[in-house]
Amino acid sequence: MEPIFIGKGIEYRKEFENYVQILKERLTEKRFYHSLAVAKEALRLAEKYGCDAKKAFLAGLLHDICKDDDPNLQLQLFGEFGIILDTVEKKARKLWHAIAGAAYIKEKLLLNDEEIISAVRYHTTARKGMSLLEKILYLADFTSEDRDYDGVDDMRRAVDVSLEHAMREALIFTVVDLTEKGMPVHSDTMEAYREIVK
Ligand SMILES: [Fe+2]
Ligand SMILES: [Fe+2]
Numbered sequence: 001m002e003p004i005f006i007g008k009g010i011e012y013r014k015e016f017e018n019y020v021q022i023l024k025e026r027l028t029e030k031r032f033y034h035s036l037a038v039a040k041e042a043l044r045l046a047e048k049y050g051c052d053a054k055k056a057f058l059a060g061l062l063h064d065i066c067k068d069d070d071p072n073l074q075l076q077l078f079g080e081f082g083i084i085l086d087t088v089e090k091k092a093r094k095l096w097h098a099i100a101g102a103a104y105i106k107e108k109l110l111l112n113d114e115e116i117i118s119a120v121r122y123h124t125t126a127r128k129g130m131s132l133l134e135k136i137l138y139l140a141d142f143t144s145e146d147r148d149y150d151g152v153d154d155m156r157r158a159v160d161v162s163l164e165h166a167m168r169e170a171l172i173f174t175v176v177d178l179t180e181k182g183m184p185v186h187s188d189t190m191e192a193y194r195e196i197v198k
Helices: 008-015 017-026 029-049 053-062 071-080 087-091 093-107 114-121 132-143 152-161 163-180 187-196
Strands: none
Touching: 008 017, 008 029, 008 053, 017 029, 017 053, 029 053, 029 132, 053 114, 053 132, 071 093, 087 093, 093 114, 114 132, 132 152, 132 163, 152 163, 163 187
């Protein structure tokens, strides 16, 4: 099952067939659908907000490429690619797929596009001084058509108002949600929060 693509999405879906096949092998069915849905939403936002549509599609497509990997495999990738986690990152397993994904795209898929790589790297935490592409991927992950959580309708409305407004809403949502669950908030997220929410 795949989302129904429209416009440029039809073209890019065909163009990146090789990556789609890799995702199909690496991901669960649900995550595979999610990845294509985020690609579709990232493309829509890129066209709306004047970002490179093809890069946004590709970043969306690949952003969770390591999410269904066993944590031990992710650790193995870090070793292989010489990535050293800091003490916070070591404890934040949810973050590993973003770090591993960025490295995988670069080292295994040999996709040498630093903008896409950093969008994937920061799609979970956000960070201070985000690029347009980074914001679009971060938000598309909240508003793709497969997403279903309390507040998703508000987020979908926010993302059509403006990127800045949606970033504020998404960061407030994340910080409140993590705090309510008693989970630590990553310093990159706090820095983004301080910069954007104020
Ligand atoms: Fe993710
Ligand atoms: Fe995702």
